[in-house]
Amino acid sequence: MITVKQLTKAFGTFTAVNNLSFEVKPGEVLGFLGPNGAGKSTTMKMITGFLAPSAGTVNIDGHDIVKDTIAAQRLIGYLPEGAPSYGEMTVESFLQFIAEVRGFKGEEAKRRIETSIQKVELESVRLQPIETLSKGFKRRVGLAQAVLHDPKILILDEPTDGLDPNQKQHVRELIQNLSKDKIVIISTHILEEVTAVCTRAMIIAQGTKVADGTPAELQAMSRYHNAVSLRFNDAVDTELLSAIEGVAEVLNEGDWLTLIPDNATGLLSRVNQALEASNLHAEEIFVERGRLDDVFRTMTREGTQ
Numbered sequence: 001m002i003t004v005k006q007l008t009k010a011f012g013t014f015t016a017v018n019n020l021s022f023e024v025k026p027g028e029v030l031g032f033l034g035p036n037g038a039g040k041s042t043t044m045k046m047i048t049g050f051l052a053p054s055a056g057t058v059n060i061d062g063h064d065i066v067k068d069t070i071a072a073q074r075l076i077g078y079l080p081e082g083a084p085s086y087g088e089m090t091v092e093s094f095l096q097f098i099a100e101v102r103g104f105k106g107e108e109a110k111r112r113i114e115t116s117i118q119k120v121e122l123e124s125v126r127l128q129p130i131e132t133l134s135k136g137f138k139r140r141v142g143l144a145q146a147v148l149h150d151p152k153i154l155i156l157d158e159p160t161d162g163l164d165p166n167q168k169q170h171v172r173e174l175i176q177n178l179s180k181d182k183i184v185i186i187s188t189h190i191l192e193e194v195t196a197v198c199t200r201a202m203i204i205a206q207g208t209k210v211a212d213g214t215p216a217e218l219q220a221m222s223r224y225h226n227a228v229s230l231r232f233n234d235a236v237d238t239e240l241l242s243a244i245e246g247v248a249e250v251l252n253e254g255d256w257l258t259l260i261p262d263n264a265t266g267l268l269s270r271v272n273q274a275l276e277a278s279n280l281h282a283e284e285i286f287v288e289r290g291r292l293d294d295v296f297r298t299m300t301r302e303g304t305q
C-alpha cells in the first residue's frame with residue numbers, strides 16, 4: 001500500500017505540489033493526468049525518494065520514504081521521465097549493471113536479467129548498444145530495469161510518450177501484464193490510455209488533486225454523460241430536438257447532433273418518441289458514457305475545487 005499524506009514541494013516561492021493526499025492499494029493501476037507542469041513528475045520523484053518533500057509524508061508498505069529510503073526503494077521499480085539509461089552499454093550489460101546495483105549476483109542476477117528480457121521482449125536487441133535502439137525499444141529497456149527485481153510497486157513516468165501507435169499499444173499490454181497484484185502508478189497526457197490501462201485516475205492541476213475516481217466515474221462527471229448523439233442523412237430542424245423534455249442543449253458536431261441532458265434520466269426514450277412523432281429517422285443513435293477530455297478540460301481550467 002502507498003499512503004501519501006499532505007505531500008508538498010516548493011521550489012523557492014513556487015509550489016509545484018500542494019498538499020496532496022491519497023492511498024493506492026495492490027491491484028490498482030492509478031493514472032496521473034494533468035496538463036504540462038501540473039506536478040505529476042515531481043510527485044513521482046517524491047514517492048520514489050529521488051526528491052525530498054518540503055512537507056508531508058510518503059509511506060511505502062510501512063516504510064517512510066525519507067526515513068527508511070532503501071527499504072522503501074527495494075519495493076519500487078521506477079521508470080523516470082524520458083527513460084534515461086547509459087547509451088553506450090548494450091541492453092544486456094545495462095541490465096547486468098542494474099542487477100548488481102540491486103544486489104543480485106551470479107546465477108540469481110542471470111536469471112533475473114533473462115526474465116526481464118523475456119517479460120518486455122528485448123531478446124532481438126539484447127546485444128545492441130542502447131543508443132542505437134528505436135524509442136520504443138529504449139522505453140522497453142527502461143521497463144526492463146524497472147521490473148528486474150520484481151517489485152511490488154511500479155512507478156512509470158509517461159511510459160508511452162513519443163511512441164508510435166503500435167509501440168504504445170505494445171507498452172500498454174506490457175503494463176497490463178506486469179500489473180497483476182502490483183501497485184502501478186503511471187503518468188500520462190493521453191486520455192485513451194487511462195481507459196485502456198488504468199483502474200483509477202487522478203487529475204492533478206497546479207499541484208493539487210482536482211478529481212479522483214475510476215475512469216467510468218470520471219466520465220460520469222462530464223456534461224456528455226447520458227447525452228444522446230444522433231446522425232441524420234438529411235438536415236433536421238434542431239428546434240425540434242431542443243424542445244424535447246430533458247434536453248439542455250443541442251450541439252452540432254460535424255455529422256452528429258449531440259443532445260446534452262439536463263439532470264433528467266431516460267432521455268433516449270423521449271428522443272425516440274419525438275422522432276417517431278415527427279416521422280424522422282436517425283441513421284445512427286447512441287447514448288454517451290461521458291467524455292474524459294471534457295472532464296479534463298473543465299477540471300484543469302477551473303484549477304482547484
Ligand SMILES: Nc1ncnc2c1ncn2[C@@H]1O[C@H](COP(=O)(O)OP(=O)(O)OP(=O)(O)O)[C@@H](O)[C@H]1O
Nearest residue numbers: 011014016034035036037038039040041042043081
Ligand atoms: N528542480 C526544479 N526547480 C524549479 N522548478 C521545478 C523543478 N522541477 C520542476 N519544477 C517546476 O514544477 C512544476 C511541476 O513540474 P513537473 O515536472 O512535476 O510537472 P508535470 O506535471 O510532470 O509536467 P509534464 O506533463 O510537462 O511532464 C513545473 O512548473 C516545473 O517547471
